[in-house]
Amino acid sequence: MPEGTLCNKQTVDTKEYLNALLADKSGKQYYSEMEKLDVDTDKLWKSIKSTLRSRLRTWLEICAHCGMCADACFLYLANDRDPTQVPSYKIQSTLGEIVKRKGKVNNEFMRMVMDTAWSKCTCCCRCGSFCPFGIDMGIMFGYLRGLCFSQGFVPWELKIGSGMHRVYKAQMDVTVEDWVDTCEWMAEEYEDDWPGLAIPVDKENADIMYTVNAREPKHYPEDIAEAAILFHMAGENWTVPSKGWEETSLAMFAGDWGACKMQVEEVYGAMHRLKPKRMVVTECGHAYRATVIEGPYWAGLKDGRPPVESIHYVEWVAEALRTGKIKIDPAKKIKEPVTYQDSCNYIRNAGLKNVAREIMSYIAEDFREMTPNREHNFCCGGGGGFNGMGRYREQRNVGLKVKLDQILDTGAKLVISPCHNCWDAIRDMEEVYHAGIRWSFLKPLLIKMAIPPDHLKVEE
Template identity: 45%
Template sequence: MTESKDISPKNPNLAPVETASIKAILKTNHSARLRTWLEICTGCGLCADACLFYLTNDKDPKMSPAYKARATLGEMIRKKGKFDRDFLVKAKEIAFGDCTLCRRCSMFCPFGIDIAAMIMVARTVLDSQGEIPQGLKDAKKNILATGNQMGMPDEEWLETCEWMADEYGEDVGGIECPADKPGVKYMYTVNPREPMFYPQDMGMMFQIFKVARESWTVPSKGWDDTNLAMFCGDKSISGLMVKPMYDQAVKLGVKYILTTECGHAYRSAAFEGPYYLDIPGGNPPVPVKHAVQLLWEYVVRDKRVLIDPEKRPSEGVTIQDPCNISRNGGLWVMMRELAHALCPDFRDPDPKEEYNHCCGGGGGYIPMGPEYKERRMTSGRLKAEQLKKTGAKTIIVACHNCFDQITDLNKKYELGLRIVSFKELIVESMIIPEEMRPAGGESSTRDIAEPEAKGDAK
């Protein structure tokens, strides 16, 4: 893959197609594996019945994953990179608008064809020609300007950390938020949506760290663990996202990089990042752990955080499997063991775990902007129907993009769900050690208003 060129100052529909760069990308990615996948697909249709877009669009054959791969990457290869801007515009609507890269289709392919990998190569070509949704363009500009997708200054990030430590220290005494503290166990990184729109998520995690008596810090640089450039297939900018995080973790000598409850952040930091930076062996320089793993250790394995059974939710609770945590991250068992510990009436959706349906907000869909919302709501109907069948009143969502998508689905399809993170359920029910309780008695339960989804703000 090659570095993308930002042609946003021009009108992309008038800009000439740079055939040479397209040929270079296709040559780099035109492996024997991709050729084999394109050639051996028999059109059996098993991938179609696994796709949320196919199932929610009257089973339109053009929504079949096999068709989408052939109509984008297949045509790019067949035409040897020689095509016009009109083709790129149509391919963009397929590669970005009709696929969330969830990889559910690959689980049902008898030949193990990875459609998402082929769509990602098509996205790389499109990105090189400026044919990506405006929301993703804006995110990449922010990354280049500030080092994070929301364009938040590092000073404001640290101020928000201090604010949340003070605010949530009212309920669990003695909370501090150390910045750039060397030699600790965890360097905690977040999705910038937290300091921008959901600062309570940070405050809740700070409380849990305190109760668990954890050794931790936040970095002043490399604190954004997300990677929206990854969804564009832009290796260059994707590398710019993970390098400061890796460098800071090495500099501070921490044992782990801890990512917040975000799906693609975990995938980027733990699995994809080393390849963006050509790190030998394909492993990050410091091991990466997802928040679900740590919370499972605290509550289930080590009992470092004790749960008051009387404060657990009494009504039915279900769960969302973020694609990059469950299907592509392998954490579905920990998620359920943690959910069972927190919820006496846990109700798994059907299908579940690695076979669960994508919510429709992944693959960059949420930040792609309002012009894609109607399609996002249509494809999300499958998830809405699945959740409604559980009869649950609360859903645990361990990913910000899923959180925003399910918030929108909750309103559109009148699901009546309370949407929470694992952190929130733990904070509501954990037992505060006596010495950490505020003066005057038992810790209060902080009222946390459900925020509005911010996916269409761009």
């Protein structure tokens, strides 16, 4: 049974294994080993029998092949209505076949399944809202990714990503020491501009526990400083945990359910330890989905809720603006046409569409909706891990076209995108298609527009 040294059915639980994977440039050896990787068909079938519950089994059986899901899929539209991009076809020809064949599938088939699961579906779940039976292919592909992962058929970057969560409890190699030091650093760097600015670590019973995306401490810690400035401006009693600060889950994109549980329990552990009144998640869509929506189930919490009330950053912003904790200078509102990227994970799949509109009503003079929008908005083109996988770069770039057209049709050149994935996709879109658009998180814009309370005004 040829298990590779890099590509195999093992999870990445040690730094050594993780470093070996990282050293394999672009996964060359990894993918070459994958071509010889055996499928453990008995394990696969056993796993399906115990985890493929009635909802998914029913969905597979009742699909009427009506094709209503086709136009719902941005990848179908972006690929000139290629029939092999119809969601129902994509899931029937992969998960449907595996079930039909009772798990008796070979290596070549599994590689096709992997390529389909990660390059033809971003799990944006848009198709589910157009299917007359409510069949959600995004949910089914999420499940299928789990099956693929357990058999070792997972894209190289996501094997690494899930390994990062297992080893560092973060999607990148940021240790607790790195994180705490970065918080100190940012408070030092910005305290001259904002008197009294602090990033309190491990403060118990705070009103807010704030959690982030590991890319912030790793590459752009300004984002943490900006969050601190806005909390400070709003007079919030807040904290960050030293452990359990990472909100994201590449493990969810990878289908590594064990690592998903580990990661989310780390965050819930911080909630138990620090007993905050609420948790606020940074401007990240999938992080919110992983920790607030899916996480409770991974952690076995029967009521389906995190241990403390948890809200997305946009909910906090809307509240701060609504209650006057943060006041916008009317003269500094965004004057140019501006549009908003509805992230699938917290708009379509968590219902925060009105919150986003409320924010725009406070900060923009010429807000332009994309068409379609809100829960019907298209995926940015980079969701579900699509942005980060070299193997599917071309397919991702083709997929970006739908979002690009939507943005250009608004006439706006500025896109507000409170989601790391969407933000990345829109940045890459500009790099690939040179459309002359700009993109931003909410935080830097809010800081520019807000009226600082008198005690925070600094003489320059």
